[in-house]
Structures are given as C-alpha cells and as structure tokens.
Amino acid sequence: MFNPRFLVVSLGNPLPKYSSLHSAGHYCLRGLAPALGYPPFHETKLGKxxxxxxxxxxxxxxxxxxxxxxxxxxxxxxxxxxIKRHDPASLSLVIVHDELERELGQVKLVPWDRSHRGHNGIKSVKSLLSQKKYPESPFARIAVGIGRPKERDAATVSQYVLAPISPQTEADLEGKAALDVRRELQNLEDEWRIELAK
Known part of the structure; x- marks a missing residue:
C-alpha cells in the first residue's frame, strides 16, 4: 500500500527577527499548516x-x-x-524556498537537480544531500516567487530580498501562496504514485 510521507523544510532567515522576502518559504509554511488542518508550529528538537x-x-x-x-x-x-524513523522508500524531501525569477507569490514545483541559480540556501543543502544516495526517495523543490528589482547588481538584489516585508505581502504568502504550495505537494505525490505504478 502506498503511504507516502513528506519532510517539508522551508528555508529562510529565522522569523520574526529577519522578516523579509528572503524568508518567503517560512511564511508559506506558516500558512500551509492551517490549510492542511495541522496544529500550530511549536518548538521541538529535530536535526539536533x-x-x-x-x-x-x-x-x-x-x-x-x-x-x-x-x-x-x-x-x-x-x-x-x-529516515531512521521511516522507510526511505516512503519518504520524500521537499525544500520550500524563495526565488527571484518568478513573480511575487507565484509557486512552482521544480526538479531537485535544477541549478541553484546563485541561491545560497539551495547551494548549501545540495552540497550535503544527494538524490543519487536515496534513489527511492523523491527529492523536490517548491519555489516561491518574490519578484526582483529592475537593477541586477548584487547590492541592489541583496537589499531587495532582505528589506522588511509588508503586512499585505506576508498575508498573501500565508494565504494564496500557501494553498499553491499545498497543490504542488499533491502534484508531487501524484507523480510519485505514477512512477511506482510503472
């Protein structure tokens, strides 16, 4: 019986201290929990x-x-x-992260092996976790668009992603964007199910 589980990790700088577009993944996850009927986030120990x-x-x-x-x-x-608690064959890793290449709030499931495009968070994760080591476990990324400034120089981009986020943008990420993340998780599960049926 197909009984998939998903470890869904959002990347960003810790909230509420670093409240910015760079933490878009955290906001989406915060909205995803109630959308799934899950309990509020609480502090627990994981990953030591x-x-x-x-x-x-x-x-x-x-x-x-x-x-x-x-x-x-x-x-x-x-x-x-x-993977110590669950069979790796039934466990998927999904990273939710911000992306400059997409419009603000646009959510898209992207392949694990796609380029990190200079995203240091993805670069850090991929340097330590290889999909090839876990062939039975689907690894995937869900990109949350944050738009980008007209100027492409590093200083302007850095200032843009780290600037304080507006209450409206925060609400949008926790609302519609979170629902879109839920949809993409379902799409990933559907793709996984099809692969196993082959």
Missing amino acids: QPCLVSQGAKYTLVQSPTLMNISGPFVARAWAEM
Missing part, C-alpha cells in the same frame, strides 16, 4: 537543534532555524533523523 515544527500523518512541516546561507547541515541532519 530546536526548530519550529507542525506534524501530521503525512507531512512534517519544518522551518529551518538557521540563517539561509548555512541551511545545509540542519536539513541533512533532519533528513537523517527522519
């Missing part, structure tokens, strides 16, 4: 450190507690902990 988790039968939703650029070690430890 305290982090915010909302746990249900199918999804373990986790906000990475580290700064964005050093997300890899935490995600790798959390994954190692989960």
